[in-house]
Amino acid sequence: xxxxxxxxxxxxxxxxxxxxxxxxxxxxxxxxxxxxxxxxxxxxxxxxxxxxxxxxxxxxxxxxxxxxxxxxxxxxxxxxxxxxxxxxxxxxxxxxxxxxxxxxxxxxxxxxxxxxxxxxxxxxxxxxxxxxxxxxxxxxxxxxxxxxxxxxxxxxxxxxxxxxxxxxxxxxxxxxxxxxxxxxxxxxxxxxxxxxxxxxxxxxxxxxxxxxxxxxxxxxxxxxxxxxxxxxxxxxxxxxxxxxxxxxxxxxx
Amino acid sequence: xxxxxxxxxxxxxxxxxxxxxxxxxxxxxxxxxxxxxxxxxxxxxxxxxxxxxxxxxxxxxxxxxxxxxxxxxxxxxxxxxxxxxxxxxxxxxxxxxxxxxxxxxxxxxxxxxxxxxxxxxxxxxxxxxxxxxxxxxxxxxxxxxxxxxxxxxxxxxxxxxxxxxxxxxxxxxxxxxxxxxxxxxxxxxxxxxxxxxxxxxxxxxxxxxxxxxxxxxxxxxxxxxxxxxxxxxxxxxxxxxxxxxxxxxxxxx
DNA sequence: GTACAACGTGCACAAACATGCACAAGTCGG
DNA sequence: CCGACTTGTGCATGTTTGTGCACGTTGTAC
Numbered sequence: 001x002x003x004x005x006x007x008x009x010x011x012x013x014x015x016x017x018x019x020x021x022x023x024x025x026x027x028x029x030x031x032x033x034x035x036x037x038x039x040x041x042x043x044x045x046x047x048x049x050x051x052x053x054x055x056x057x058x059x060x061x062x063x064x065x066x067x068x069x070x071x072x073x074x075x076x077x078x079x080x081x082x083x084x085x086x087x088x089x090x091x092x093x094x095x096x097x098x099x100x101x102x103x104x105x106x107x108x109x110x111x112x113x114x115x116x117x118x119x120x121x122x123x124x125x126x127x128x129x130x131x132x133x134x135x136x137x138x139x140x141x142x143x144x145x146x147x148x149x150x151x152x153x154x155x156x157x158x159x160x161x162x163x164x165x166x167x168x169x170x171x172x173x174x175x176x177x178x179x180x181x182x183x184x185x186x187x188x189x190x191x192x193x194x195x196x197x198x199x200x201x202x203x204x205x206x207x208x209x210x211x212x213x214x215x216x217x218x219x220x221x222x223x224x225x226x227x228x229x230x231x232x233x234x235x236x237x238x239x240x241x242x243x244x245x246x247x248x249x250x251x252x253x
Numbered sequence: 254x255x256x257x258x259x260x261x262x263x264x265x266x267x268x269x270x271x272x273x274x275x276x277x278x279x280x281x282x283x284x285x286x287x288x289x290x291x292x293x294x295x296x297x298x299x300x301x302x303x304x305x306x307x308x309x310x311x312x313x314x315x316x317x318x319x320x321x322x323x324x325x326x327x328x329x330x331x332x333x334x335x336x337x338x339x340x341x342x343x344x345x346x347x348x349x350x351x352x353x354x355x356x357x358x359x360x361x362x363x364x365x366x367x368x369x370x371x372x373x374x375x376x377x378x379x380x381x382x383x384x385x386x387x388x389x390x391x392x393x394x395x396x397x398x399x400x401x402x403x404x405x406x407x408x409x410x411x412x413x414x415x416x417x418x419x420x421x422x423x424x425x426x427x428x429x430x431x432x433x434x435x436x437x438x439x440x441x442x443x444x445x446x447x448x449x450x451x452x453x454x455x456x457x458x459x460x461x462x463x464x465x466x467x468x469x470x471x472x473x474x475x476x477x478x479x480x481x482x483x484x485x486x487x488x489x490x491x492x493x494x495x496x497x498x499x500x501x502x503x504x505x506x
Numbered sequence: 507g508t509a510c511a512a513c514g515t516g517c518a519c520a521a522a523c524a525t526g527c528a529c530a531a532g533t534c535g536g
Numbered sequence: 537c538c539g540a541c542t543t544g545t546g547c548a549t550g551t552t553t554g555t556g557c558a559c560g561t562t563g564t565a566c
Contacts, residue, residue: 516559
């Protein structure tokens with residue numbers, strides 16, 4: 001096993017789990033603890049991870065926070081994300097929205113996947129670094145502290161320059177009459193702009209978002225290709241949507 | 254379970270529940286009360302929580318950062334970063350380069366600082382999220398995996414749209430004849446473009462970078478306002494640079 | 507004021523660590 | 537084609553660091 005290969009794997013684990021325990025990895029890969037420690041030391045020197053007693057943590061505490069959260073409660077988000085990840089065809093160009101659900105999509109990606117991912121979330125971009133085969137394009141603009149994504153006029157303008165096959169859209173509410181909604185007007189505009197740049201838009205909405213309405217409308221149902229949700233049997237809201245002609249992709253448990 | 258991981262979890266609980274009871278956490282995580290108490294003591298010493306009889310309470314996030322730095326002995330990067338942070342005038346617009354040294358600058362910023370920071374590093378952007386008073390503008394473009402910053406034509410173009418008072422530039426080598434250098438040609442071009450957008454450019458170079466030459470030239474000495482480094486007495490290279498008219502800012506220990 | 511819980515400290519043990527060394531694989535120049 | 541050199545890996549060494557227990561002390565509650 002090559003050193004570079006090993007280090008790439010370490011970074012990947014770091015991004016996925018939010019931590020790496022030296023001894024565990026060594027046992028798993030069948031090599032000495034020393035080699036793993038050496039690698040972690042090098043990565044830390046290069047500023048790509050933070051060395052701690054017993055293993056290593058990601059550089060950005062913000063990332064660790066997210067990783068920790070998803071680790072503690074492996075919830076419906078992960079199931080939805082796994083289903084969404086399967087929509088990404090090798091070689092295609094995909095726009096990834098910001099948010100914890102789309103971040104989970106990154107963690108669900110096969111490590112060997114080759115594609116182009118466009119995003120307006122620095123967090124998503126940072127999480128994609130270990131994925132060697134993924135070309136990442138970051139949309140610039142003013143950073144909105146609330147959700148840590150770029151929004152506003154500059155970001156919308158930057159979006160106009162790109163075209164993609166698929167847009168994975170995160171929302172905070174999916175409601176039969178209110179439609180697809182989110183909590184910030186600028187974010188809504190940005191999501192709308194991104195939807196306009198992709199051939200197909202799929203909405204990622206775990207069960208707790210179904211039937212919920214947030215203040216700002218993002219898109220009409222006519223402009224999306226489908227909603228990915230974890231199937232909690234017969235949700236009445238879901239049935240209502242399906243009757244209205246919205247395509248539902250169930251993410252099995 | 255890693256010690257750092259445990260402490261992160263404690264902080265998370267602290268933020269979520271507003272308090273932590275030592276005994277409860279110990280039982281929940283299946284470790285001794287002592288370890289939890291030790292962790293809480295350390296966190297309290299670092300100013301990240303307030304120790305009380307039976308557990309701990311959160312402390313205002315604004316105070317936390319200051320205290321944290323006083324305990325941990327600053328390495329040369331931190332000293333350089335702290336000196337650089339003092340160059341940032343409230344209300345000004347600053348371009349922050351990518352890299353571990355500039356990331357250290359973010360950590361060295363006073364929590365109450367109000368300014369605008371432009372960066373091409375998603376990591377820097379994410380780290381700035383907690384700084385309420387800092388307006389963050391992220392430059393979009395292709396993400397370079399090696400150093401996790403945006404580079405290339407699109408990023409350079411995005412840079413043309415902005416203007417700043419100050420640019421804090423990170424390099425991998427400062428050499429008397431080779432000049433200011435870095436390890437990637439695209440990165441060098443991006444750094445050059447950023448330097449062109451700021452009134453003043455200061456180079457951040459901790460001691461181990463002085464006298465080192467990397468493959469690609471970034472800027473001639475004539476175009477920078479000065480170099481910030483930690484003063485390791487009389488480095489011959491440093492003297493040579495000073496003789497050549499380069500302004501040196503010493504970051505005291 | 508007494509009882510009990512929480513606390514800090516010292517100590518011993520174990521785990522993780524850095525370092526030096528030896529060996530194998532690969533590279534380069536002769 | 538061969539030998540000197542470099543590089544990476546694993547092992548053995550001594551050192552550092554974290555952990556849990558025992559003990560005496562301090563704070564809180566009744």
